[in-house]
Amino acid sequence: MDFITASLPIVLPIAYALVMISVFMTLCGYSVLAERKVSSWIQGRVGPNRARVAFLGHIPIIGNLMTSLGLFQPAADGLKFLFKEEITPGHVKVGYYYLAPIIALAPALTTMVVLPFGRYVDADGITQPLVLANIDLGMLFILAISSLGVYGIVLAGWASNSKYPFLGGIRASAQMISYELAMGLSLLPVFMWAAAPGSDYGMSLFGVVQAQQSAWLVIIQPLSALIFLVALFAETNRLPFDMAESETDLVGGFHTEYGCFKFGIFFVAEYAHIIMGSAVFVLLFLGGWNFLPWFADPWSDGLLGTLLSVGWFMAKVFFMIFFFIWIRWTLPRFRYDQVMSLGWKILLPLAVGNLVLNTLIIALYDTFTR
């Protein structure tokens, strides 16, 4: 018994991490399915509805329903990627060529360490976050690590030793640099309000969510939310900012020379970024697991309440993923120079102005209320 009690602190975090990774990877797979389904609905198509698994697909009513919803499609896609002929073009720089997908995926998965996804009330009656590592610098960690994903894209573009992937990689890096500034600056007012001097939370994401118990920050800081959202679209390389791929002018962009599972990993990395981005936006601006603005959480302190808070958080994240796909079929792709001018000439000055404005308001507030 002593051995088990002693080894729990080591075993439990590993188990939690494994559970979180499996949930996250499943979400990635099914957001690919969501992308295909929502795209088809918006375009008046049917979408994937044929893939069928031997036993599950033959359950009388549910089987047909699952087949027509395409629920087996991610498995079929994955198997297809696994069993395709693995082609390595002759002219690539082999080591880096294989390294690039890994570098693209790893940061996206690393950021989930600091992602709080629910809350529980501990024995002392204090609300605690459900998170793998509750560090005070959560947001900085996410900003720092998630931007590393672009190294994978740049490396893929360069190692492919081909013009179009190279251009895609260059564009991705330029875009990342341009929007990273606006993104960071748009977050500063948020933390200036949420982590006021004397608060316990610092830059942790849990603190931001706790600060939104009454009003969500999207209502208090709409400009920050807008800038952050636009920058998020640019950072995740999603349409209308998918400069790195842009099939119309770059064939396939940075992954033109990639096939089968290597391409699949790029795909998973993109969706991992989307899920992470959605989750961060929900935490920062949409109140995390808080029920509604100016409504107290209806769930209790017990286990059920914890599960409900996680479910409510997930529902918001799913809505954000849907929003990403929805935007994709609404806005056309920007031209490259438009992307640059939007980032440098509009978003960055706007973010700086927003920061200055908020600083002034806080200074005045402090002067007159003290």
Add this chain to the structure above:
Amino acid sequence: MAKTKVMERKPLTLAEKTFIPQILGGLKTTFSTMLQKPVTLQYPDERPNIPDNYRGVPTLVKDPNGREKCVSCQLCEFVCPPKAIRITPGEISEEEEPDRAHVEKAPKEFDINMLRCIYCGLCQEVCPEEAIFLQDIFSSSGYTREEMINNKEKLYELGGTLPDQHYKWDKKKAAEEKGNPHH
């Protein structure tokens, strides 16, 4: 001369310059299309409606009495722009069809190379016997080049029998019985 009307171009308002109302309008439009029924035809299960005058794969047809209409005049072979049709004329055997033998010919071989065919329909236009028709078959594929050459049996199998008001041989027989053998 038509008068050119110069449209007045208003400067954008502040709201329009931010593009946000326009983006929201676009989101509304795409969301409303999402709630509509899909318009896709699920092809292998659902077949499209083929119009009557559709030009699909050329086929040979028989008359309602089951006789082959083609008399191997080779007009279609002659007119075929990509030279896809190849006819070997042959005689009709006297035992099988005594009333047609020595009157008409029939093709011994009739090949249409579907790799060459351009579906122009000139063969159908030119045929004096209305024996070759471009029908509603739109999907033809094969694994080899040889497989894509439709021979006579294949062409009759694809073509089948079309309704025909003409009944050439019935008319000839009736005229003969009335004592007018050269009708």
